[in-house]
Amino acid sequence: MTLQAALEPVLALPAFLALAHSFPTSSLLAAAGASPAASPEALPAITALQINAGAIAPEAAVLVAMLACLLVDLAGEKAASRWVPPICYAGLGASLVLLALQWNAPLQPAFLGSFLPDNLSIAFRGVVASSTLLSLLISWRYVERSGTPVGEYAAILLAATLGAMVLCGSTDLVTIFVSLETLSVASYLLAGYMKRDARSSEASLKYLLVGSAAAAVFLYGASLLYGLTGGSTSLDAVALALQTATTPVAALALVFVLATVAFKIAAVPFHQWTPDVYEGSPTPVVAFLSVGSKAAGFALALRILVGCFEGFQEQWKLLFTVLAILSMVLGNIVALAQTSMKRMLAYSSIGQAGFVMIGLVCGTKDGFAAMVLYMAAYLFMNLGAFACIILFSLRTGSDRISDYAGLYQKDPLITLGLSLCLLSLGGIPPMLGFFAKIYLFFAGWADHQYLLVVVGLVTSVVSIYYYISVIKMMVVKEPQEASDVVKAYPPITWAVEGMQPLRAALITCVVITAVGGILSNPVFSWASTAVTGTPMLQRAITLASATSLS
Amino acid sequence: MSLSSLFALTLPTTVPLQGFLAVAAVLFCTGVWGLINSRNAVRVLMSIELMLNGVNINLMAFSSYLDGQLIRGQVFTIFVITVAAAEAAVGLAILLSLYRNRDTVDMERFNLLRW
Amino acid sequence: MSIADSTQFLCFLALSAAVLLGALGVVLLPNIVYSAFLLGGVFLAVAGLYLLLNASFVAAAQMMIYVGAVNVLILFAIMLVNKKETLAAIPGLGVRRILSGAVCAGLLGLLLRVDFTTPWALPGPVSIGEGATIRIGEHLFSDYLLPFELASVLLLMAMIGAIVLARRDVFSSDVITGEGVDQGLIEKARTPLLLEKNLQIQPVLEKTP
Numbered sequence: 001m002t003l004q005a006a007l008e009p010v011l012a013l014p015a016f017l018a019l020a021h022s023f024p025t026s027s028l029l030a031a032a033g034a035s036p037a038a039s040p041e042a043l044p045a046i047t048a049l050q051i052n053a054g055a056i057a058p059e060a061a062v063l064v065a066m067l068a069c070l071l072v073d074l075a076g077e078k079a080a081s082r083w084v085p086p087i088c089y090a091g092l093g094a095s096l097v098l099l100a101l102q103w104n105a106p107l108q109p110a111f112l113g114s115f116l117p118d119n120l121s122i123a124f125r126g127v128v129a130s131s132t133l134l135s136l137l138i139s140w141r142y143v144e145r146s147g148t149p150v151g152e153y154a155a156i157l158l159a160a161t162l163g164a165m166v167l168c169g170s171t172d173l174v175t176i177f178v179s180l181e182t183l184s185v186a187s188y189l190l191a192g193y194m195k196r197d198a199r200s201s202e203a204s205l206k207y208l209l210v211g212s213a214a215a216a217v218f219l220y221g222a223s224l225l226y227g228l229t230g231g232s233t234s235l236d237a238v239a240l241a242l243q244t245a246t247t248p249v250a251a252l253a254l255v256f257v258l259a260t261v262a263f264k265i266a267a268v269p270f271h272q273w274t275p276d277v278y279e280g281s282p283t284p285v286v287a288f289l290s291v292g293s294k295a296a297g298f299a300l301a302l303r304i305l306v307g308c309f310e311g312f313q314e315q316w317k318l319l320f321t322v323l324a325i326l327s328m329v330l331g332n333i334v335a336l337a338q339t340s341m342k343r344m345l346a347y348s349s350i351g352q353a354g355f356v357m358i359g360l361v362c363g364t365k366d367g368f369a370a371m372v373l374y375m376a377a378y379l380f381m382n383l384g385a386f387a388c389i390i391l392f393s394l395r396t397g398s399d400r401i402s403d404y405a406g407l408y409q410k411d412p413l414i415t416l417g418l419s420l421c422l423l424s425l426g427g428i429p430p431m432l433g434f435f436a437k438i439y440l441f442f443a444g445w446a447d448h449q450y451l452l453v454v455v456g457l458v459t460s461v462v463s464i465y466y467y468i469s470v471i472k473m474m475v476v477k478e479p480q481e482a483s484d485v486v487k488a489y490p491p492i493t494w495a496v497e498g499m500q501p502l503r504a505a506l507i508t509c510v511v512i513t514a515v516g517g518i519l520s521n522p523v524f525s526w527a528s529t530a531v532t533g534t535p536m537l538q539r540a541i542t543l544a545s546a547t548s549l550s
Numbered sequence: 551m552s553l554s555s556l557f558a559l560t561l562p563t564t565v566p567l568q569g570f571l572a573v574a575a576v577l578f579c580t581g582v583w584g585l586i587n588s589r590n591a592v593r594v595l596m597s598i599e600l601m602l603n604g605v606n607i608n609l610m611a612f613s614s615y616l617d618g619q620l621i622r623g624q625v626f627t628i629f630v631i632t633v634a635a636a637e638a639a640v641g642l643a644i645l646l647s648l649y650r651n652r653d654t655v656d657m658e659r660f661n662l663l664r665w
Numbered sequence: 666m667s668i669a670d671s672t673q674f675l676c677f678l679a680l681s682a683a684v685l686l687g688a689l690g691v692v693l694l695p696n697i698v699y700s701a702f703l704l705g706g707v708f709l710a711v712a713g714l715y716l717l718l719n720a721s722f723v724a725a726a727q728m729m730i731y732v733g734a735v736n737v738l739i740l741f742a743i744m745l746v747n748k749k750e751t752l753a754a755i756p757g758l759g760v761r762r763i764l765s766g767a768v769c770a771g772l773l774g775l776l777l778r779v780d781f782t783t784p785w786a787l788p789g790p791v792s793i794g795e796g797a798t799i800r801i802g803e804h805l806f807s808d809y810l811l812p813f814e815l816a817s818v819l820l821l822m823a824m825i826g827a828i829v830l831a832r833r834d835v836f837s838s839d840v841i842t843g844e845g846v847d848q849g850l851i852e853k854a855r856t857p858l859l860l861e862k863n864l865q866i867q868p869v870l871e872k873t874p
Binding site: 051056063070079081110114144145147148149156163166173174177178179185186189193195224225228230231245248282284393398428481496497498 | 762767775776778779782783784785786789794807808809810811812815816818819820822825826827829837838839840841842845846847848849850851852853
Binding site for chain 2: 670671674677681684685689691692697700701702704707708711714715717718719720722723725727730731734735737738741742743745746748750752753755761762764765766769770772773776777780781785786787788789790791792793800801805809812816819820821823824826827828830831833
């Protein structure tokens with residue numbers, strides 16, 4: 001707390017100076033919408049308190065790290081590969097510490113209402129920042145091995161993180177749009193980063209075209225909402241205007257906005273880009289997209305659907321129920337047929353997003369808490385799995401599932417780590433994923449979402465089948481049945497620079513996945529504090545319980 | 551400048567708000583059609599620009615008719631223009647790197663990855 | 666109706682017609698270069714509509730950024746990738762176009778219906794007119810400060826990323842081990858490498874299949 005208090009004036013200073021210059025002549029009447037006839041003298045001075053720049057101190061840390069990466073990169077590739085990693089660790093670590101300091105702090109809107117550092121946003125920003133940190137740890141060797149510049153890679157990934165983190169807390173249509181696009185444009189660039197590979201460029205172009213179209217659709221919805229409020233872009237004003245809005249325009253805006261949210265979290269039928277982008281992008285980028293970008297998408301979904309469209313709960317809950325069922329069924333069934341590890345994880349991530357949507361549809365305290373908890377668990381188990389497949393592809397240059405045959409003989413670490421993470425993704429008991437999933441299903445059952453829970457259980461069983469078949473491939477095969485790639489497996493060495501961080505990330509993720517389940521009590525209470533410390537969710541919960549009683 | 555001050559005299563306008571909204575809707579839908587049907591990747595990018603311009607007309611119309619004093623829509627439009635420019639630059643860079651790898655801009659032939 | 670009113674109405678009609686015909690030309694003309702020039706026309710006509718809406722600053726921005734930057738960029742891209750390419754005919758293309766046309770017409774009907782049936786909060790406050798530029802500046806440094814700063818990050822990152830992707834590296838190597846590398850995905854399309862020669866990757870560009 002003290003650190004943040006000390007930082008606040010420093011951070012607020014530049015913004016405040018800019019304001020001090022612009023405001024003597026200003027007639028910006030009480031941005032909160034006073035009557036246009038008021039005289040300029042009545043103008044309230046904008047204070048550092050209203051700007052409350054300390055709220056984005058975690059983002060500022062990421063930004064500083066990004067700029068430092070770019071500057072260090074000027075000194076050449078050698079210097080970059082030496083200095084960029086520690087800069088990134090420092091920036092993201094500072095960001096996580098600052099987020100922890102903000103936890104449960106008295107709530108104060110920032111930037112005149114365009115940003116709200118509530119506990120929900122802090123939880124999701126924490127997930128985003130951790131996913132970037134872990135993705136970067138597993139990236140270094142991959143990026144250097146492919147011969148692409150490291151400094152720019154880290155800078156673009158940090159910019160994507162910045163966009164995603166601001167998106168988690170933004171409460172204004174303009175801020176949402178700009179942060180969404182920062183995240184998206186950075187993701188397009190990262191997807192195409194292996195520029196001599198036609199698959200990577202193709203994935204990037206497809207992602208860009210679909211993503212820009214989704215952004216344009218979102219903007220059309222946003223413009224209708226702006227017209228509906230009669231001239232305000234803040235989500236509070238939108239929520240107010242929607243209470244009295246006629247159905248057609250609200251429904252159209254809802255569908256347009258929901259399409260973008262569904263695109264971002266890759267819900268069926270807005271998922272078509274996912275398998276291609278996941279297969280064609282560099283694997284560490286996929287790791288970030290599957291967790292960080294998705295977490296930001298869920299934060300946006302909560303902000304808009306729960307915060308604004310509460311009058312249209314019936315409609316959006318119905319739509320999301322359909323999306324959730326389709327995602328769980330299609331994601332998990334198509335994953336059965338995949339031969340590429342990355343593509344299988346892509347479809348499995350579609351199915352996982354379907355599970356998380358159960359919590360969103362519930363709209364109870366447990367539902368929201370289960371969402372947060374599942375995203376946190378998914379962070380570790382999914383990134384652990386990605387760390388293993390990156391390590392495997394670094395050693396063999398392959399990501400085909402059949403090439404994993406007999407790996408147990410040659411590389412027990414990958415075998416153990418990948419097995420534990422996949423079992424956790426499938427929801428096998430002692431793992432972290434089991435507790436997170438059971439909490440989701442419990443919340444759904446308590447809210448009478450029987451159909452969703454039954455579909456979730458059945459598709460979980462399906463998912464266990466294909467996860468186990470990978471494990472079987474690695475463990476059960478006799479040495480002579482091993483794939484050619486495994487037979488020619490190189491000697492295991494960690495000496496090359498960039499392998500140690502990969503190992504650290506792998507072990508961290510696997511240990512948390514394996515042990516986190518048993519020690520999950522603090523995580524449960526953390527997730528429920530994230531919900532109780534968020535006024536928007538509290539309002540929705542009271543509303544929901546009031547309607548269920550009546 | 552002089553042209554716009556000429557029009558400033560004529561408010562309230564005789565063109566209804568819905569006139570601008572209709573132009574925006576047609577522009578948006580044309581963009582959507584082009585997005586689906588264009589085979590040249592550059593034309594797909596152009597279609598996206600059409601959609602964004604449709605949105606901008608919407609925002610500007612609302613800003614002028616409903617929010618004449620605070621004109622938040624105009625600020626929104628400026629952000630959209632900025633982001634669209636960045637997106638176009640990135641899109642063309644990606645297109646260029648893909649063209650070097652594949653020697654084509656035909657959307658139907660981008661099939662190394664199955665859809 | 667005064668002369669000024671009718672002039673304005675006529676301007677609106679002319680500009681709308683230019684926007685709509687230009688947009689149709691952009692998506693329908695077979696020659697992409699004509700499409701690109703028509704796109705510039707659409708951008709200019711849209712800037713004209715902004716002038717009708719009392720927004721001279723945004724109209725200027727539209728002209729400088731869309732016409733001056735985006736459209737020129739698109740023309741450059743066309744020139745750079747402009748190879749005579751005979752597109753292979755695709756069966757059922759006509760049907761697909763008509764079907765998608767019907768879908769888009771349906772969408773248009775929906776949008777128009779919403780536009781015309783919604784009771785917008787008309788009339789709003791009088792327009793700020795020429796004060797708009799000052800007001801926009803105030804917004805950018807007060808309630809839209811956060812998106813304004815974030816947009817600068819977006820532009821910086823887009824610039825760097827576009828350079829990285831479009832730059833032509835003739836030769837590159839793994840800085841740690843010094844081996845030659847191909848700037849492609851580590852996971853190769855064919856089962857590779859290990860079997861051919863222990864991990865000595867040749868800096869060969871992947872050819873189109």
